[in-house]
Amino acid sequence: SLRVLTGITTTGTPHLGNYVGAIRPAIVASQQPDSDCFFFMADYHALIKCDDPARIERSRLEIAATWLAAGLDPERVTFYRQSDVPEVTELNWLLTCVTAKGQMNRAHAYKGATDANEAAGEDPDAGITMGLFCYPILMAADILLFNPHKVPVGRDQIQHIEMTRDVAARFNHLFGQGKEFFVLPEAHIEEQVATLPGLDGRKMSKSYDNTIPLFEGGAKALKDAVAKIVTNSLLPGEAKDPECHLVTIYEAFATPEQAAAFRAQLVAGLGWGDAKKQLVELIDAHIGPMRDKYQALMAHPEQIEELLQIGAMKARAVAAPLLKQVREAVGLRRMN
Ligand code: TYM
Incomplete structure:
Protein backbone atom coordinates (compact mmCIF):
# COMPACT_ATOMS: atom_id res chain seq x y z
CA SER A 1 0.00 0.00 0.00
CA GLY A 198 -3.31 35.70 -1.67
CA LEU A 199 -5.22 38.97 -1.87
CA ASP A 200 -2.15 40.98 -2.89
CA GLY A 201 -0.68 38.42 -5.30
CA ARG A 202 2.06 37.23 -2.95
CA LYS A 203 1.85 33.67 -1.57
CA MET A 204 -1.31 33.30 0.51
CA SER A 205 0.01 33.18 4.05
CA LYS A 206 -0.96 33.97 7.61
CA SER A 207 2.28 35.92 7.92
CA TYR A 208 1.35 38.26 5.05
CA ASP A 209 -2.18 38.77 6.34
CA ASN A 210 -3.47 38.23 2.80
CA THR A 211 -5.52 35.07 3.26
CA ILE A 212 -9.01 34.02 2.27
CA PRO A 213 -10.44 31.91 5.10
CA LEU A 214 -11.71 28.49 4.11
CA PHE A 215 -14.72 28.08 6.42
CA GLU A 216 -14.40 30.50 9.32
CA GLY A 217 -16.76 33.46 9.17
CA GLY A 218 -19.10 31.74 6.76
CA ALA A 219 -20.10 32.88 3.28
CA LYS A 220 -19.83 36.51 4.37
CA ALA A 221 -16.15 36.27 5.28
CA LEU A 222 -15.48 34.64 1.92
CA LYS A 223 -17.27 37.43 0.08
CA ASP A 224 -15.56 40.16 2.12
CA ALA A 225 -12.12 38.66 1.52
CA VAL A 226 -12.67 38.23 -2.23
CA ALA A 227 -13.77 41.86 -2.39
CA LYS A 228 -10.28 42.79 -1.13
CA ILE A 229 -8.40 40.96 -3.92
CA VAL A 230 -6.18 43.60 -5.47
CA THR A 231 -6.83 44.25 -9.18
CA ASN A 232 -5.78 46.99 -11.59
CA SER A 233 -8.06 49.94 -12.26
CA LEU A 234 -9.42 48.89 -15.66
CA LEU A 235 -13.14 49.51 -16.01
CA PRO A 236 -15.91 47.20 -17.22
CA GLY A 237 -15.71 46.95 -21.00
CA GLU A 238 -11.92 47.25 -21.05
CA ALA A 239 -9.99 44.07 -21.88
CA LYS A 240 -8.33 42.50 -18.80
CA ASP A 241 -5.14 40.45 -18.80
CA PRO A 242 -6.12 37.00 -17.48
CA GLU A 243 -2.58 36.37 -16.21
CA CYS A 244 -3.37 37.64 -12.73
CA HIS A 245 -3.76 36.21 -9.23
CA LEU A 246 -7.56 36.50 -9.26
CA VAL A 247 -7.62 34.07 -12.19
CA THR A 248 -5.12 31.76 -10.49
CA ILE A 249 -7.42 31.54 -7.47
CA TYR A 250 -10.41 30.94 -9.78
CA GLU A 251 -8.55 28.16 -11.58
CA ALA A 252 -7.80 26.37 -8.32
CA PHE A 253 -11.50 25.54 -8.18
CA ALA A 254 -12.53 25.51 -11.85
CA THR A 255 -12.77 22.80 -14.49
CA PRO A 256 -10.64 23.55 -17.57
CA GLU A 257 -13.82 24.59 -19.42
CA GLN A 258 -14.89 26.98 -16.66
CA ALA A 259 -11.38 28.46 -16.56
CA ALA A 260 -11.30 29.01 -20.34
CA ALA A 261 -14.73 30.68 -20.26
CA PHE A 262 -13.69 32.96 -17.37
CA ARG A 263 -10.52 34.04 -19.16
CA ALA A 264 -12.46 34.76 -22.35
CA GLN A 265 -14.96 36.90 -20.46
CA LEU A 266 -12.16 38.95 -18.88
CA VAL A 267 -10.50 39.53 -22.25
CA ALA A 268 -13.92 40.60 -23.55
CA GLY A 269 -14.18 43.22 -20.80
CA LEU A 270 -15.88 41.59 -17.78
CA GLY A 271 -15.72 44.05 -14.88
CA TRP A 272 -13.66 43.13 -11.80
CA GLY A 273 -16.76 43.38 -9.62
CA ASP A 274 -18.58 40.78 -11.71
CA ALA A 275 -15.45 38.65 -11.89
CA LYS A 276 -15.29 38.63 -8.10
CA LYS A 277 -18.94 37.68 -7.92
CA GLN A 278 -18.29 34.69 -10.16
CA LEU A 279 -15.27 33.74 -8.08
CA VAL A 280 -17.31 33.77 -4.84
CA GLU A 281 -20.00 31.63 -6.48
CA LEU A 282 -17.49 29.11 -7.76
CA ILE A 283 -15.68 28.72 -4.43
CA ASP A 284 -18.94 28.62 -2.53
CA ALA A 285 -20.31 25.85 -4.76
CA HIS A 286 -17.27 23.76 -3.74
CA ILE A 287 -16.96 24.53 -0.08
CA GLY A 288 -20.50 25.53 0.94
CA PRO A 289 -21.61 22.00 1.88
CA MET A 290 -18.34 21.36 3.73
CA ARG A 291 -18.76 24.62 5.63
CA ASP A 292 -22.09 23.40 7.01
CA LYS A 293 -20.38 20.26 8.26
CA TYR A 294 -17.56 22.35 9.69
CA GLN A 295 -19.95 24.44 11.72
CA ALA A 296 -21.66 21.33 13.09
CA LEU A 297 -18.28 19.82 14.06
CA MET A 298 -17.09 23.00 15.77
CA ALA A 299 -20.06 22.76 18.11
CA HIS A 300 -18.72 19.45 19.53
P1 TYM B 1 1.67 25.12 7.27
O1 TYM B 1 0.85 24.88 8.47
O2 TYM B 1 2.33 26.44 7.09
O3 TYM B 1 0.81 24.86 5.97
C1 TYM B 1 0.03 23.67 5.85
C2 TYM B 1 0.06 23.20 4.39
O4 TYM B 1 -0.52 24.21 3.54
C3 TYM B 1 0.36 24.48 2.47
N1 TYM B 1 0.22 25.89 2.06
C4 TYM B 1 0.02 26.28 0.80
N2 TYM B 1 -0.12 25.59 -0.34
C5 TYM B 1 -0.35 26.30 -1.47
N3 TYM B 1 -0.44 27.66 -1.51
C6 TYM B 1 -0.31 28.40 -0.37
N4 TYM B 1 -0.42 29.72 -0.40
C7 TYM B 1 -0.07 27.71 0.85
N5 TYM B 1 0.10 28.10 2.14
C8 TYM B 1 0.28 26.97 2.87
C9 TYM B 1 1.75 24.21 3.04
O5 TYM B 1 2.69 24.01 2.02
C10 TYM B 1 1.50 22.99 3.86
O6 TYM B 1 1.53 21.83 3.05
N6 TYM B 1 5.86 22.63 8.50
C11 TYM B 1 4.50 22.50 7.99
C12 TYM B 1 3.65 21.57 8.83
C13 TYM B 1 4.25 20.24 9.05
C14 TYM B 1 4.32 19.16 8.12
C15 TYM B 1 4.97 18.11 8.81
C16 TYM B 1 3.88 18.99 6.82
C17 TYM B 1 4.84 19.82 10.20
N7 TYM B 1 5.27 18.53 10.06
C18 TYM B 1 5.20 16.89 8.18
C19 TYM B 1 4.12 17.78 6.20
C20 TYM B 1 4.78 16.73 6.88
C21 TYM B 1 3.85 23.87 7.97
O7 TYM B 1 4.17 24.74 8.73
O8 TYM B 1 2.77 23.98 7.12
Whole structure:
Protein backbone atom coordinates (compact mmCIF):
# COMPACT_ATOMS: atom_id res chain seq x y z
CA SER A 1 0.00 0.00 0.00
CA LEU A 2 1.03 3.60 -0.49
CA ARG A 3 1.63 5.47 2.73
CA VAL A 4 0.80 9.20 2.72
CA LEU A 5 1.46 11.66 5.56
CA THR A 6 0.96 15.38 6.04
CA GLY A 7 0.51 17.95 8.83
CA ILE A 8 -0.68 21.49 9.38
CA THR A 9 0.74 23.85 12.01
CA THR A 10 -1.83 24.92 14.61
CA THR A 11 -1.22 28.65 14.64
CA GLY A 12 -4.11 30.05 12.64
CA THR A 13 -7.33 29.64 10.75
CA PRO A 14 -7.15 27.33 7.70
CA HIS A 15 -7.18 29.29 4.44
CA LEU A 16 -7.69 28.47 0.77
CA GLY A 17 -3.93 27.94 0.30
CA ASN A 18 -3.85 25.19 2.95
CA TYR A 19 -6.87 23.63 1.34
CA VAL A 20 -5.78 23.47 -2.29
CA GLY A 21 -2.07 22.93 -1.54
CA ALA A 22 -2.33 20.22 1.11
CA ILE A 23 -5.76 19.27 2.41
CA ARG A 24 -7.53 18.60 -0.89
CA PRO A 25 -4.74 16.47 -2.43
CA ALA A 26 -4.37 14.60 0.87
CA ILE A 27 -8.08 13.81 1.01
CA VAL A 28 -8.04 12.63 -2.61
CA ALA A 29 -5.06 10.38 -1.80
CA SER A 30 -6.88 8.99 1.24
CA GLN A 31 -9.77 7.91 -0.97
CA GLN A 32 -7.56 5.63 -3.09
CA PRO A 33 -8.27 2.03 -2.11
CA ASP A 34 -4.61 1.08 -1.50
CA SER A 35 -3.61 4.17 0.53
CA ASP A 36 -2.64 4.23 4.19
CA CYS A 37 -2.79 7.79 5.45
CA PHE A 38 -1.48 9.73 8.46
CA PHE A 39 -2.77 13.29 8.83
CA PHE A 40 -2.00 15.34 11.92
CA MET A 41 -2.15 18.69 13.69
CA ALA A 42 1.44 19.95 14.11
CA ASP A 43 1.07 21.53 17.54
CA TYR A 44 4.69 21.11 18.65
CA HIS A 45 5.56 23.11 15.54
CA ALA A 46 3.05 25.75 16.56
CA LEU A 47 5.06 26.53 19.72
CA ILE A 48 7.89 27.78 17.52
CA LYS A 49 5.97 30.78 16.30
CA CYS A 50 3.23 31.26 18.87
CA ASP A 51 3.23 31.80 22.64
CA ASP A 52 -0.52 32.20 22.93
CA PRO A 53 -1.99 28.94 24.35
CA ALA A 54 -5.60 29.93 23.61
CA ARG A 55 -4.76 30.58 19.98
CA ILE A 56 -3.05 27.20 19.64
CA GLU A 57 -6.05 25.39 21.13
CA ARG A 58 -8.51 27.27 18.97
CA SER A 59 -6.44 26.66 15.85
CA ARG A 60 -6.15 22.95 16.62
CA LEU A 61 -9.92 22.66 16.85
CA GLU A 62 -10.42 24.63 13.63
CA ILE A 63 -7.89 22.55 11.73
CA ALA A 64 -9.27 19.25 13.01
CA ALA A 65 -12.84 20.26 12.10
CA THR A 66 -11.56 21.42 8.71
CA TRP A 67 -10.00 18.05 7.92
CA LEU A 68 -13.16 16.21 8.90
CA ALA A 69 -15.45 18.60 7.03
CA ALA A 70 -13.24 18.28 3.94
CA GLY A 71 -13.93 14.55 3.89
CA LEU A 72 -11.33 12.86 6.08
CA ASP A 73 -12.68 9.47 7.13
CA PRO A 74 -11.22 8.72 10.58
CA GLU A 75 -11.89 5.01 10.07
CA ARG A 76 -9.50 4.93 7.12
CA VAL A 77 -7.04 7.66 8.07
CA THR A 78 -4.86 7.78 11.18
CA PHE A 79 -5.81 11.27 12.36
CA TYR A 80 -3.97 12.64 15.39
CA ARG A 81 -2.29 15.48 17.19
CA GLN A 82 1.50 15.52 17.05
CA SER A 83 1.87 16.20 20.78
CA ASP A 84 -0.09 13.02 21.60
CA VAL A 85 2.70 10.98 20.03
CA PRO A 86 5.75 11.48 22.29
CA GLU A 87 7.75 9.14 20.03
CA VAL A 88 8.06 12.17 17.74
CA THR A 89 10.21 14.03 20.25
CA GLU A 90 12.42 11.05 20.92
CA LEU A 91 13.08 10.51 17.23
CA ASN A 92 13.64 14.26 16.95
CA TRP A 93 16.64 13.93 19.27
CA LEU A 94 18.08 10.89 17.53
CA LEU A 95 17.87 12.75 14.22
CA THR A 96 19.26 15.98 15.72
CA CYS A 97 22.44 14.06 16.47
CA VAL A 98 23.00 13.18 12.81
CA THR A 99 21.99 16.52 11.29
CA ALA A 100 24.64 18.96 10.11
CA LYS A 101 24.35 22.42 11.61
CA GLY A 102 25.41 23.92 8.29
CA GLN A 103 22.35 22.44 6.66
CA MET A 104 20.08 24.04 9.26
CA ASN A 105 21.81 27.39 8.63
CA ARG A 106 20.39 27.21 5.11
CA ALA A 107 16.78 26.38 6.08
CA HIS A 108 14.42 29.03 4.67
CA ALA A 109 12.59 29.90 7.88
CA TYR A 110 15.80 30.47 9.85
CA LYS A 111 17.71 32.12 7.03
CA GLY A 112 14.75 34.39 6.26
CA ALA A 113 14.70 35.53 9.88
CA THR A 114 18.46 36.19 10.11
CA ASP A 115 18.46 37.98 6.74
CA ALA A 116 15.63 40.24 7.92
CA ASN A 117 17.52 41.01 11.15
CA GLU A 118 20.66 41.86 9.21
CA ALA A 119 18.75 44.09 6.82
CA ALA A 120 17.40 45.94 9.87
CA GLY A 121 20.94 46.34 11.20
CA GLU A 122 20.34 44.05 14.18
CA ASP A 123 22.10 40.99 15.59
CA PRO A 124 21.31 38.28 13.01
CA ASP A 125 20.05 35.90 15.70
CA ALA A 126 17.87 38.44 17.52
CA GLY A 127 14.59 36.88 18.60
CA ILE A 128 15.39 33.50 17.03
CA THR A 129 14.81 30.44 19.18
CA MET A 130 16.44 27.04 18.91
CA GLY A 131 12.97 25.78 18.03
CA LEU A 132 12.99 27.83 14.84
CA PHE A 133 16.55 26.82 14.06
CA CYS A 134 15.80 23.10 14.46
CA TYR A 135 12.34 23.24 12.87
CA PRO A 136 13.27 21.03 9.89
CA ILE A 137 14.52 18.24 12.19
CA LEU A 138 11.20 18.09 14.05
CA MET A 139 9.47 17.90 10.70
CA ALA A 140 11.80 15.09 9.60
CA ALA A 141 10.87 13.24 12.81
CA ASP A 142 7.14 13.68 12.07
CA ILE A 143 7.65 12.15 8.68
CA LEU A 144 10.25 9.43 9.23
CA LEU A 145 8.50 8.02 12.29
CA PHE A 146 5.86 6.68 9.89
CA ASN A 147 7.97 6.01 6.78
CA PRO A 148 5.52 7.48 4.26
CA HIS A 149 6.21 7.38 0.52
CA LYS A 150 4.33 10.60 -0.28
CA VAL A 151 3.93 13.89 1.57
CA PRO A 152 1.29 16.19 0.01
CA VAL A 153 2.38 19.80 0.62
CA GLY A 154 2.55 23.23 -0.99
CA ARG A 155 5.75 24.42 -2.64
CA ASP A 156 6.94 26.26 0.49
CA GLN A 157 7.57 22.89 2.17
CA ILE A 158 9.76 21.33 -0.54
CA GLN A 159 13.01 22.30 1.14
CA HIS A 160 11.85 20.62 4.35
CA ILE A 161 11.11 17.38 2.51
CA GLU A 162 14.52 17.51 0.83
CA MET A 163 16.15 17.97 4.23
CA THR A 164 14.12 15.04 5.53
CA ARG A 165 15.48 12.87 2.72
CA ASP A 166 19.03 13.94 3.54
CA VAL A 167 18.63 13.16 7.23
CA ALA A 168 17.05 9.79 6.39
CA ALA A 169 19.83 8.89 3.97
CA ARG A 170 22.49 9.89 6.49
CA PHE A 171 20.87 7.83 9.23
CA ASN A 172 20.50 4.80 6.94
CA HIS A 173 24.15 5.15 5.94
CA LEU A 174 25.45 5.45 9.51
CA PHE A 175 23.28 2.87 11.26
CA GLY A 176 21.42 0.87 8.62
CA GLN A 177 23.98 -1.95 8.30
CA GLY A 178 22.67 -2.59 4.84
CA LYS A 179 19.07 -2.18 5.97
CA GLU A 180 17.00 0.85 4.98
CA PHE A 181 15.41 2.03 8.22
CA PHE A 182 13.89 5.05 6.65
CA VAL A 183 12.05 5.38 3.38
CA LEU A 184 13.14 8.51 1.48
CA PRO A 185 9.82 10.37 1.21
CA GLU A 186 8.72 12.35 -1.81
CA ALA A 187 6.85 15.64 -1.79
CA HIS A 188 3.54 15.37 -3.59
CA ILE A 189 2.96 18.77 -5.19
CA GLU A 190 -0.05 19.89 -7.20
CA GLU A 191 1.75 22.04 -9.76
CA GLN A 192 -1.29 24.23 -10.53
CA VAL A 193 -1.80 25.35 -6.95
CA ALA A 194 1.55 24.68 -5.30
CA THR A 195 1.71 28.35 -4.33
CA LEU A 196 -1.77 29.80 -4.22
CA PRO A 197 -1.54 33.61 -4.29
CA GLY A 198 -3.31 35.70 -1.67
CA LEU A 199 -5.22 38.97 -1.87
CA ASP A 200 -2.15 40.98 -2.89
CA GLY A 201 -0.68 38.42 -5.30
CA ARG A 202 2.06 37.23 -2.95
CA LYS A 203 1.85 33.67 -1.57
CA MET A 204 -1.31 33.30 0.51
CA SER A 205 0.01 33.18 4.05
CA LYS A 206 -0.96 33.97 7.61
CA SER A 207 2.28 35.92 7.92
CA TYR A 208 1.35 38.26 5.05
CA ASP A 209 -2.18 38.77 6.34
CA ASN A 210 -3.47 38.23 2.80
CA THR A 211 -5.52 35.07 3.26
CA ILE A 212 -9.01 34.02 2.27
CA PRO A 213 -10.44 31.91 5.10
CA LEU A 214 -11.71 28.49 4.11
CA PHE A 215 -14.72 28.08 6.42
CA GLU A 216 -14.40 30.50 9.32
CA GLY A 217 -16.76 33.46 9.17
CA GLY A 218 -19.10 31.74 6.76
CA ALA A 219 -20.10 32.88 3.28
CA LYS A 220 -19.83 36.51 4.37
CA ALA A 221 -16.15 36.27 5.28
CA LEU A 222 -15.48 34.64 1.92
CA LYS A 223 -17.27 37.43 0.08
CA ASP A 224 -15.56 40.16 2.12
CA ALA A 225 -12.12 38.66 1.52
CA VAL A 226 -12.67 38.23 -2.23
CA ALA A 227 -13.77 41.86 -2.39
CA LYS A 228 -10.28 42.79 -1.13
CA ILE A 229 -8.40 40.96 -3.92
CA VAL A 230 -6.18 43.60 -5.47
CA THR A 231 -6.83 44.25 -9.18
CA ASN A 232 -5.78 46.99 -11.59
CA SER A 233 -8.06 49.94 -12.26
CA LEU A 234 -9.42 48.89 -15.66
CA LEU A 235 -13.14 49.51 -16.01
CA PRO A 236 -15.91 47.20 -17.22
CA GLY A 237 -15.71 46.95 -21.00
CA GLU A 238 -11.92 47.25 -21.05
CA ALA A 239 -9.99 44.07 -21.88
CA LYS A 240 -8.33 42.50 -18.80
CA ASP A 241 -5.14 40.45 -18.80
CA PRO A 242 -6.12 37.00 -17.48
CA GLU A 243 -2.58 36.37 -16.21
CA CYS A 244 -3.37 37.64 -12.73
CA HIS A 245 -3.76 36.21 -9.23
CA LEU A 246 -7.56 36.50 -9.26
CA VAL A 247 -7.62 34.07 -12.19
CA THR A 248 -5.12 31.76 -10.49
CA ILE A 249 -7.42 31.54 -7.47
CA TYR A 250 -10.41 30.94 -9.78
CA GLU A 251 -8.55 28.16 -11.58
CA ALA A 252 -7.80 26.37 -8.32
CA PHE A 253 -11.50 25.54 -8.18
CA ALA A 254 -12.53 25.51 -11.85
CA THR A 255 -12.77 22.80 -14.49
CA PRO A 256 -10.64 23.55 -17.57
CA GLU A 257 -13.82 24.59 -19.42
CA GLN A 258 -14.89 26.98 -16.66
CA ALA A 259 -11.38 28.46 -16.56
CA ALA A 260 -11.30 29.01 -20.34
CA ALA A 261 -14.73 30.68 -20.26
CA PHE A 262 -13.69 32.96 -17.37
CA ARG A 263 -10.52 34.04 -19.16
CA ALA A 264 -12.46 34.76 -22.35
CA GLN A 265 -14.96 36.90 -20.46
CA LEU A 266 -12.16 38.95 -18.88
CA VAL A 267 -10.50 39.53 -22.25
CA ALA A 268 -13.92 40.60 -23.55
CA GLY A 269 -14.18 43.22 -20.80
CA LEU A 270 -15.88 41.59 -17.78
CA GLY A 271 -15.72 44.05 -14.88
CA TRP A 272 -13.66 43.13 -11.80
CA GLY A 273 -16.76 43.38 -9.62
CA ASP A 274 -18.58 40.78 -11.71
CA ALA A 275 -15.45 38.65 -11.89
CA LYS A 276 -15.29 38.63 -8.10
CA LYS A 277 -18.94 37.68 -7.92
CA GLN A 278 -18.29 34.69 -10.16
CA LEU A 279 -15.27 33.74 -8.08
CA VAL A 280 -17.31 33.77 -4.84
CA GLU A 281 -20.00 31.63 -6.48
CA LEU A 282 -17.49 29.11 -7.76
CA ILE A 283 -15.68 28.72 -4.43
CA ASP A 284 -18.94 28.62 -2.53
CA ALA A 285 -20.31 25.85 -4.76
CA HIS A 286 -17.27 23.76 -3.74
CA ILE A 287 -16.96 24.53 -0.08
CA GLY A 288 -20.50 25.53 0.94
CA PRO A 289 -21.61 22.00 1.88
CA MET A 290 -18.34 21.36 3.73
CA ARG A 291 -18.76 24.62 5.63
CA ASP A 292 -22.09 23.40 7.01
CA LYS A 293 -20.38 20.26 8.26
CA TYR A 294 -17.56 22.35 9.69
CA GLN A 295 -19.95 24.44 11.72
CA ALA A 296 -21.66 21.33 13.09
CA LEU A 297 -18.28 19.82 14.06
CA MET A 298 -17.09 23.00 15.77
CA ALA A 299 -20.06 22.76 18.11
CA HIS A 300 -18.72 19.45 19.53
CA PRO A 301 -15.07 19.73 20.47
CA GLU A 302 -15.41 16.74 22.80
CA GLN A 303 -16.25 14.48 19.86
CA ILE A 304 -13.23 15.69 17.97
CA GLU A 305 -11.07 15.10 21.04
CA GLU A 306 -12.31 11.51 21.21
CA LEU A 307 -11.39 10.90 17.57
CA LEU A 308 -7.94 12.36 18.15
CA GLN A 309 -7.33 10.08 21.12
CA ILE A 310 -8.21 7.03 19.04
CA GLY A 311 -5.97 8.36 16.28
CA ALA A 312 -3.08 8.84 18.68
CA MET A 313 -3.36 5.22 19.82
CA LYS A 314 -3.27 4.02 16.22
CA ALA A 315 -0.31 6.29 15.44
CA ARG A 316 1.68 5.15 18.49
CA ALA A 317 1.07 1.50 17.63
CA VAL A 318 2.88 2.14 14.33
CA ALA A 319 5.53 4.47 15.73
CA ALA A 320 6.67 2.44 18.74
CA PRO A 321 8.07 -0.60 16.89
CA LEU A 322 9.95 1.59 14.42
CA LEU A 323 11.40 3.68 17.21
CA LYS A 324 12.51 0.54 19.04
CA GLN A 325 14.53 -0.53 16.01
CA VAL A 326 16.06 2.91 15.71
CA ARG A 327 17.02 2.99 19.38
CA GLU A 328 18.70 -0.37 19.05
CA ALA A 329 20.53 0.65 15.90
CA VAL A 330 22.21 3.61 17.60
CA GLY A 331 23.28 1.65 20.68
CA LEU A 332 20.45 2.23 23.16
CA ARG A 333 19.56 -1.45 23.35
CA ARG A 334 18.63 -2.97 26.71
CA MET A 335 20.78 -5.78 28.13
CA ASN A 336 18.05 -8.28 28.95
P1 TYM B 1 1.67 25.12 7.27
O1 TYM B 1 0.85 24.88 8.47
O2 TYM B 1 2.33 26.44 7.09
O3 TYM B 1 0.81 24.86 5.97
C1 TYM B 1 0.03 23.67 5.85
C2 TYM B 1 0.06 23.20 4.39
O4 TYM B 1 -0.52 24.21 3.54
C3 TYM B 1 0.36 24.48 2.47
N1 TYM B 1 0.22 25.89 2.06
C4 TYM B 1 0.02 26.28 0.80
N2 TYM B 1 -0.12 25.59 -0.34
C5 TYM B 1 -0.35 26.30 -1.47
N3 TYM B 1 -0.44 27.66 -1.51
C6 TYM B 1 -0.31 28.40 -0.37
N4 TYM B 1 -0.42 29.72 -0.40
C7 TYM B 1 -0.07 27.71 0.85
N5 TYM B 1 0.10 28.10 2.14
C8 TYM B 1 0.28 26.97 2.87
C9 TYM B 1 1.75 24.21 3.04
O5 TYM B 1 2.69 24.01 2.02
C10 TYM B 1 1.50 22.99 3.86
O6 TYM B 1 1.53 21.83 3.05
N6 TYM B 1 5.86 22.63 8.50
C11 TYM B 1 4.50 22.50 7.99
C12 TYM B 1 3.65 21.57 8.83
C13 TYM B 1 4.25 20.24 9.05
C14 TYM B 1 4.32 19.16 8.12
C15 TYM B 1 4.97 18.11 8.81
C16 TYM B 1 3.88 18.99 6.82
C17 TYM B 1 4.84 19.82 10.20
N7 TYM B 1 5.27 18.53 10.06
C18 TYM B 1 5.20 16.89 8.18
C19 TYM B 1 4.12 17.78 6.20
C20 TYM B 1 4.78 16.73 6.88
C21 TYM B 1 3.85 23.87 7.97
O7 TYM B 1 4.17 24.74 8.73
O8 TYM B 1 2.77 23.98 7.12
